[in-house]
Amino acid sequence: MADEKKVYLDYNATTPLEPEVIGAITSSLTEEWGNPSSSHDAGVKAKKVIDEARCNVANMIGAKSSDIIFTSGGTEGNNMIIQTAVKYAYHDMSNGYPGGDNRDKLPHFITSNLEHDSVKLVLEHLAEEGTASVTFVPASSKTGQVDVDDVLSAIRPSTCMITVMLANNETGVIQPIKLISEKLRQINQSRKSLPKILLHTDAAQAIGKIEVDVEDLGVDYLTVVGHKFYGPRIGAIYVRNLGDKDVPLYPMLYGGGQERNYRPGTENTVMIAGLGKAAELVVKNIICYKNHLSSVRDYLEIKLQEAFKDRIHLNGKFATSERLPNTCNVSILSDKLQGHKVLSNCRILQASIGAACHSQNRPSPILLAIGVPESVARNALRLSVGRETTKDDIDCVIQDLIQAVNQLENHI
Numbered sequence: 027m028a029d030e031k032k033v034y035l036d037y038n039a040t041t042p043l044e045p046e047v048i049g050a051i052t053s054s055l056t057e058e059w060g061n062p063s064s065s066h067d068a069g070v071k072a073k074k075v076i077d078e079a080r081c082n083v084a085n086m087i088g089a090k091s092s093d094i095i096f097t098s099g100g101t102e103g104n105n106m107i108i109q110t111a112v113k114y115a116y117h118d119m120s121n122g123y124p125g126g127d128n129r130d131k132l133p134h135f136i137t138s139n140l141e142h143d144s145v146k147l148v149l150e151h152l153a154e155e156g157t158a159s160v161t162f163v164p165a166s167s168k169t170g171q172v173d174v175d176d177v178l179s180a181i182r183p184s185t186c187m188i189t190v191m192l193a194n195n196e197t198g199v200i201q202p203i204k205l206i207s208e209k210l211r212q213i214n215q216s217r218k219s220l221p222k223i224l225l226h227t228d229a230a231q232a233i234g235k236i237e238v239d240v241e242d243l244g245v246d247y248l249t250v251v252g253h254k255f256y257g258p259r260i261g262a263i264y265v266r267n268l269g270d271k272d273v274p275l276y277p278m279l280y281g282g283g284q285e286r287n288y289r290p291g292t293e294n295t296v297m298i299a300g301l302g303k304a305a306e307l308v309v310k311n312i313i314c315y316k317n318h319l320s321s322v323r324d325y326l327e328i329k330l331q332e333a334f335k336d337r338i339h340l341n342g343k344f345a346t347s348e349r350l351p352n353t354c355n356v357s358i359l360s361d362k363l364q365g366h367k368v369l370s371n372c373r374i375l376q377a378s379i380g381a382a383c384h385s386q387n388r389p390s391p392i393l394l395a396i397g398v399p400e401s402v403a404r405n406a407l408r409l410s411v412g413r414e415t416t417k418d419d420i421d422c423v424i425q426d427l428i429q430a431v432n433q434l435e436n437h438i
């Protein structure tokens with residue numbers, strides 16, 4: 027039997043590689059296999075690829091190439107940046123933070139309750155082992171965002187870092203990073219005798235969907251994740267004026283000195299070549315990507331409402347908040363339609379009820395965290411469209427959802 031048509035709407039989980047990215051990887055496998063640290067031609071060719079990729083990644087986020095360090099992916103990048111803040115705080119806390127109660131004896135982090143596990147669990151672990159204290163600022167049920175004043179009012183003398191994701195992977199809601207950085211700059215200027223509070227954003231879900239510019243955002247650190255924008259499963263971090271003491275970076279690994287000793291280990295040249303090509307495509311096409319994604323996602327939401335009328339609840343759509351152009355978090359209201367059951371009854375649609383790294387059989391903690399009622403959250407579907415998604419694909423998905431819902435509601 028011919029393979030039945032499948033429509034993939036889980037691009038926030040991961041994306042396929044663009045053909046040009048595959049080409050760059052394949053070429054590098056056969057042509058730039060040398061050790062980039064070697065001084066002979068084979069090494070020089072490999073190093074040239076890495077330097078070019080670094081420039082492309084930097085261009086993609088409006089950064090200097092000297093401020094980019096390649097990593098194995100978003101999890102390593104987020105861990106490295108948070109661990110850096112701990113070490114930065116302890117170096118500056120050698121004489122302890124002035125004043126304050128016992129809370130000020132530990133480096134303090136401020137984050138949201140929306141973060142990916144590679145931020146959330148790192149901070150929970152630091153708190154549990156007594157290395158740091160953490161304030162998880164709850165996002166607003168009215169906006170799906172953290173409130174800027176709630177974030178800033180959590181600041182203490184011992185606060186060393188604020189880390190908030192740029193866009194949420196489940197709702198698509200874009201967080202107010204630029205506003206946080208503008209107000210934090212003023213606060214840092216007034217914190218005369220206290221160390222600067224560092225600002226990090228995990229941009230994994232935003233890059234390749236909206237324009238991301240580190241100067242516009244005003245962040246000190248930013249995390250890049252290749253497999254979210256049609257690149258390979260490696261990543262990079264941005265560190266403002268890397269090497270300047272104002273914004274430190276401490277290695278988690280020690281070894282052969284690669285990546286200026288910040289991230290040693292013989293470079294994964296072929297994957298870095300792919301990441302650089304994916305970044306180059308984003309630089310060239312981001313407006314086109316963004317327009318296509320929002321056109322198809324908006325068409326999807328129109329068709330969902332035509333098919334299911336007032337039973338549709340859009341969990342990531344807020345009147346005053348921007349969201350990613352490709353993400354639709356939707357619940358079809360009914361006591362028989364848990365999201366995972368709907369997906370199990372779909373024949374064509376490939377999607378998720380929330381983050382791939384979370385259980386697919388329980389309501390999303392993120393939706394519950396922004397105040398979505400449990401009866402609505404358990405019916406959620408996270409539909410995320412991609413560069414190749416067409417309106418015909420959406421029409422097929424709508425028909426597939428209608429038949430799946432009929433099956434569940436009428437026990438067909």
Ligand SMILES: O=C(O)CC[SeH]
Pocket residue numbers: 038039040142195196380381382383384
């Ligand atoms: O949101 C996703 O599915 C990727 C992170 Se686990």
